[in-house]
Amino acid sequence: MHFKAVFYSIGRLLQLLSMILLIPMGISVYDAIMLHSARPFQTSESLAFLVALLISALLGTLISILFREARNQQGVKEGFAIVTLGWITMTLIGAIPFMVWFIEQRSALAIGDILVAFTDAFFEIMSGFTTTGSTILTDIEVVPRGLLFWRSLTHWLGGMGIITLALAIFPAMGVGGYQMFRGEVPGPSADRLSPRLRQTSIILWGVYLMMSIAETILLRLGGMSLFDSICHTFGTMATGGFSTRNASVGAYNSAYIDWVIIVFMFLAGTNFLIHYRVLFKRDWFAIKENREFHFYSATIVIATIVIALLLFAGGLPDAAESAAHFTAIPAETGVFAEHVAAEGAKVSTFNGALRYSAFQVVAIVTTTGFGTADFDIWPRAIGLILVILMFWGGCAGSTGGGMKMIRVMVTMKAGWRELKKITRPRLVAPLKIHCSPLPEHMVSNIIGFSILFIGLFVICSIIMSLFVPDLTSAVTSVAATIGNIGPGLSGIGSTQNFAWIPTPGKWVLILCMLLGRLEIFTVLVLLRPSFWKK
Amino acid sequence: MNSGYDVSLIEKDHDRCLELSDKMDCLIVEGAGTSPRALVQAGIADATMVLAVTSMDEVNIMVCGIAAQFGVETRIARIRSSEFTSNNAPISLEKLGVTKVIDPEHIMVRVINQIARIPKAMEVFSYHGGKILIARHIMTEGMPLLGKSLNDILQMAGNDQFLAVALKHVDGPVRIPIGRDILEVGDDVTTLFPSNYLHQYLELLGLDNQRISKAIVAGNGLTAIQLCEEMATWIESVTLIDWDDKHAQQAAERLNNVEVILGDPTERDILNEVNASAADLFVGAGRDTSHNIMSTLLAKSEGTERTIAISYEPKSNNLFRKIGVDHVLSPRRALAQEILDIIHRGRSSVELQLRDLDLESVELMAQAGSKITKAPLAKAWTQFKGRAIVGAVIRDGKAFIPRGDTQIQAADELVVIIKPKHINKIQSLFK
Numbered sequence: 001m002h003f004k005a006v007f008y009s010i011g012r013l014l015q016l017l018s019m020i021l022l023i024p025m026g027i028s029v030y031d032a033i034m035l036h037s038a039r040p041f042q043t044s045e046s047l048a049f050l051v052a053l054l055i056s057a058l059l060g061t062l063i064s065i066l067f068r069e070a071r072n073q074q075g076v077k078e079g080f081a082i083v084t085l086g087w088i089t090m091t092l093i094g095a096i097p098f099m100v101w102f103i104e105q106r107s108a109l110a111i112g113d114i115l116v117a118f119t120d121a122f123f124e125i126m127s128g129f130t131t132t133g134s135t136i137l138t139d140i141e142v143v144p145r146g147l148l149f150w151r152s153l154t155h156w157l158g159g160m161g162i163i164t165l166a167l168a169i170f171p172a173m174g175v176g177g178y179q180m181f182r183g184e185v186p187g188p189s190a191d192r193l194s195p196r197l198r199q200t201s202i203i204l205w206g207v208y209l210m211m212s213i214a215e216t217i218l219l220r221l222g223g224m225s226l227f228d229s230i231c232h233t234f235g236t237m238a239t240g241g242f243s244t245r246n247a248s249v250g251a252y253n254s255a256y257i258d259w260v261i262i263v264f265m266f267l268a269g270t271n272f273l274i275h276y277r278v279l280f281k282r283d284w285f286a287i288k289e290n291r292e293f294h295f296y297s298a299t300i301v302i303a304t305i306v307i308a309l310l311l312f313a314g315g316l317p318d319a320a321e322s323a324a325h326f327t328a329i330p331a332e333t334g335v336f337a338e339h340v341a342a343e344g345a346k347v348s349t350f351n352g353a354l355r356y357s358a359f360q361v362v363a364i365v366t367t368t369g370f371g372t373a374d375f376d377i378w379p380r381a382i383g384l385i386l387v388i389l390m391f392w393g394g395c396a397g398s399t400g401g402g403m404k405m406i407r408v409m410v411t412m413k414a415g416w417r418e419l420k421k422i423t424r425p426r427l428v429a430p431l432k433i434h435c436s437p438l439p440e441h442m443v444s445n446i447i448g449f450s451i452l453f454i455g456l457f458v459i460c461s462i463i464m465s466l467f468v469p470d471l472t473s474a475v476t477s478v479a480a481t482i483g484n485i486g487p488g489l490s491g492i493g494s495t496q497n498f499a500w501i502p503t504p505g506k507w508v509l510i511l512c513m514l515l516g517r518l519e520i521f522t523v524l525v526l527l528r529p530s531f532w533k534k
Numbered sequence: 535m536n537s538g539y540d541v542s543l544i545e546k547d548h549d550r551c552l553e554l555s556d557k558m559d560c561l562i563v564e565g566a567g568t569s570p571r572a573l574v575q576a577g578i579a580d581a582t583m584v585l586a587v588t589s590m591d592e593v594n595i596m597v598c599g600i601a602a603q604f605g606v607e608t609r610i611a612r613i614r615s616s617e618f619t620s621n622n623a624p625i626s627l628e629k630l631g632v633t634k635v636i637d638p639e640h641i642m643v644r645v646i647n648q649i650a651r652i653p654k655a656m657e658v659f660s661y662h663g664g665k666i667l668i669a670r671h672i673m674t675e676g677m678p679l680l681g682k683s684l685n686d687i688l689q690m691a692g693n694d695q696f697l698a699v700a701l702k703h704v705d706g707p708v709r710i711p712i713g714r715d716i717l718e719v720g721d722d723v724t725t726l727f728p729s730n731y732l733h734q735y736l737e738l739l740g741l742d743n744q745r746i747s748k749a750i751v752a753g754n755g756l757t758a759i760q761l762c763e764e765m766a767t768w769i770e771s772v773t774l775i776d777w778d779d780k781h782a783q784q785a786a787e788r789l790n791n792v793e794v795i796l797g798d799p800t801e802r803d804i805l806n807e808v809n810a811s812a813a814d815l816f817v818g819a820g821r822d823t824s825h826n827i828m829s830t831l832l833a834k835s836e837g838t839e840r841t842i843a844i845s846y847e848p849k850s851n852n853l854f855r856k857i858g859v860d861h862v863l864s865p866r867r868a869l870a871q872e873i874l875d876i877i878h879r880g881r882s883s884v885e886l887q888l889r890d891l892d893l894e895s896v897e898l899m900a901q902a903g904s905k906i907t908k909a910p911l912a913k914a915w916t917q918f919k920g921r922a923i924v925g926a927v928i929r930d931g932k933a934f935i936p937r938g939d940t941q942i943q944a945a946d947e948l949v950v951i952i953k954p955k956h957i958n959k960i961q962s963l964f965k
Contacts, residue, residue: 426807428776428786428794437787 004070009082014060025049028146048100079179095121128154130517133241133369133486136499152231159238159399168201183522187396215264222257236264239400241369241486250372269366269394291434292406308357311347322377367401369486376493390483401484410446467505481512542576583608602631610634638869639757653744670724685713699951700724708891726925746814752799753819762792775799799829811837818843902944906963912938922952
């Protein structure tokens with residue numbers, strides 16, 4: 001293991017982070033001057049941004065100069081180490097502004113309280129970078145705009161991948177960068193779009209940027225403020241889910257905005273290779289031949305229709321019944337009944353049922369996690385369908401999380417193949433996706449991934465149930481974080497948040513988010529002792 | 535050579551050269567096919583045609599390319615890879631110098647599919663790239679044609695696109711039938727029709743509901759794979775049995791909607807596993823003749839309806855048929871046929887023998903000013919009535935069955951069914 005090479009790359013990442021931090025700092029400074037008529041760095045959050053920026057700039061420059069001669073020495077192992085350690089370092093520095101704000105808000109000066117503030121800030125930023133969208137903020141609308149913007153920006157950076165961005169910006173990182181690229185890009189295989197990795201990264205980020213601009217414009221036209229449009233675009237394109245409103249996208253109560261976000265969530269959950277081929281090469285065949293995309297679209301369409309019909313035909317369970325399973329956070333009966341009535345009215349027409357069903361299904365399948373309705377009080381069967389869809393996730397090569405559609409397909413097909421082989425032991429049947437055979441090593445890699453994913457989910461659920469008394473909350477909190485979705489059911493349902501989860505539980509979930517975003521192998525490989533030996 | 539060409543042959547292997555020069559009356563040059571020296575020595579500068587039929591695609595293309603520089607008119611290459619020959623291939627073979635592609639595997643696939651598409655046929659021939667079919671059937675109980683005259687049958691069909699070209703009653707001699715002949719059980723009837731009337735032909739015989747629904751192919755070569763690929767497009771269930779581990783894997787990767795089984799088709803266990811007793815068709819398409827014969831015979835004994843075997847020993851084909859294989863096909867013979875077809879098209883004749891019948895079918899082209907073009911067919915043909923029959927006319931690429939008043943034009947191609955002893959005489963009509 002060439003630690004120097006690892007440090008060098010992390011140094012470059014920190015330099016990149018410091019440049020990026022200029023944007024939220026700018027907003028903070030602007031707000032300090034315009035809203036509080038203060039001097040630039042008089043508000044605590046603008047000062048916190050400055051501190052974070054200086055730390056990352058100085059530290060980054062220092063170690064990248066110190067370990068400069070090691071810059072071409074990365075191999076397979078170093079690639080994985082850079083990705084995992086890089087993401088943790090980014091989160092550490094990125095959490096500083098939130099930590100300062102939490103300490104100030106809670107006037108937490110005791111060492112224990114500072115640790116809690118650190119945990120919360122780290123959770124929030126990790127949730128941002130990993131595009132999970134789980135939040136510990138109870139009242140989002142009181143948070144300063146600089147911090148809200150930073151939170152949403154971490155989504156956008158993490159969605160396409162900050163290392164991919166670094167590869168696009170720093171030519172020197174392209175050497176041996178494929179391991180890093182592979183470690184960060186979602187899906188079982190990372191395709192190069194052009195012979196040079198740097199070019200591939202530029203293409204991916206270019207497509208991402210273009211689509212983001214398009215969505216921002218469309219949201220702005222729908223009456224959202226520019227700030228909210230940009231933040232929600234970050235949340236959508238990265239399939240993150242952070243909103244600037246307590247009621248998430250539901251706050252705007254606009255069918256237009258809902259549908260724009262549905263469409264862009266859907267696009268963000270699609271393989272960016274398809275976008276590139278359709279947008280730049282006019283190659284419509286890319287859509288026709290991609291079986292994963294068909295599977296993804298079919299899943300969404302079928303789930304949307306089933307859930308819309310269930311909602312429209314069955315309506316919502318009555319308030320008393322719903323309140324019964326709210327063991328974690330009991331709501332006041334009167335307020336709760338009103339809430340149930342309002343939610344019921346949303347889905348009382350078929351159009352309404354379709355709109356809210358489509359939004360929720362796409363938000364869950366793409367692992368975005370935005371909300372326009374409280375699906376926690378929808379019939380329990382729907383809740384269960386949505387939780388199961390959390391595992392499936394978006395397509396490979398998208399910004400979505402979860403296991404990825406292709407892995408679900410391959411795992412299902414492999415199971416079906418074994419069933420056929422029972423009666424035909426001598427059958428030769430390579431696994432095929434759209435008529436092209438998948439190499440056996442890839443099939444076993446995918447099945448191995450699926451087993452690890454489910455295994456980790458089970459283990460983490462058991463650990464979480466030690467800290468969280470309500471079983472639904474415990475289990476869905478793990479499903480929602482390891483799949484990078486955001487909200488779960490019950491205590492962490494779409495109208496709730498993660499603030500009440502005990503600190504050790506939060507750290508378990510933080511680990512889940514990182515494992516989910518970097519697709520398990522990249523992180524777990526570092527835990528094997530032999531990885532660190534020479 | 536029998537068609538009157540001067541042939542030069544280039545062969546790499548020294549011993550083969552010696553062997554061939556003893557057997558054949560042609561110029562044999564020892565050397566590589568792509569060697570300019572060898573080609574010049576073989577007389578490429580004066581050649582009208584080059585045939586590149588080595589087992590390597592690249593070499594064959596290269597030879598055609600060289601021949602193109604010497605201005606050889608017809609340049610035929612044997613090409614097996616569909617990467618070159620498929621319709622959406624990214625490069626043009628023509629630009630590389632190839633004017634015509636032949637592909638032995640592909641020919642076998644076509645011929646076997648043709649047989650498979652016509653249930654119960656004893657023999658199937660095709661002309662003009664498959665546009666005209668000749669099928670031979672034995673009349674059995676329950677066929678709607680029994681007791682009807684050929685004229686009645688044409689009326690039943692509602693068109694005149696079917697022509698019985700040979701008829702043999704049980705224990706009777708073979709002859710060219712006339713309209714008054716009545717079909718009986720046991721009659722051996724050979725019929726010619728344009729291939730787009732295949733479905734109607736099967737309807738007439740009452741065989742249209744007997745489409746194959748389960749086929750088994752046993753084989754370890756490219757032919758077997760291509761055959762499965764083609765069959766899967768129209769047969770519901772196709773199974774490939776392959777005994778070579780690596781090859782079976784490759785086949786399974788390439789084939790869709792085909793079940794691939796790793797095993798030896800000469801073992802009963804395997805034939806049971808693939809349920810050979812319920813199969814409509816079994817094809818022994820491996821690279822070893824005796825293995826093919828063995829597996830087809832076993833399948834037949836298990837209860838497979840119809841069997842086809844590929845044989846690389848044409849001399850024994852009749853024996854194989856006698857011991858119970860329904861159809862025996864030889865790739866080399868089919869390849870030779872195809873090459874002759876290309877060479878002769880529009881010049882002389884292609885001959886096909888109808889097995890056990892003393893008849894041949896010949897393809898002839900009417901030259902400008904020849905006797906046959908001077909009067910309607912009924913009149914021009916009088917001297918051959920009962921000895922030969924014009925089965926089909928191909929004009930401007932389209933095939934049709936002529937009638938008595940059809941006027942033959944120059945450049946028409948005619949498929950003629952004839953007793954072999956009259957062949958020389960009939961050519962005078964066309965010159």
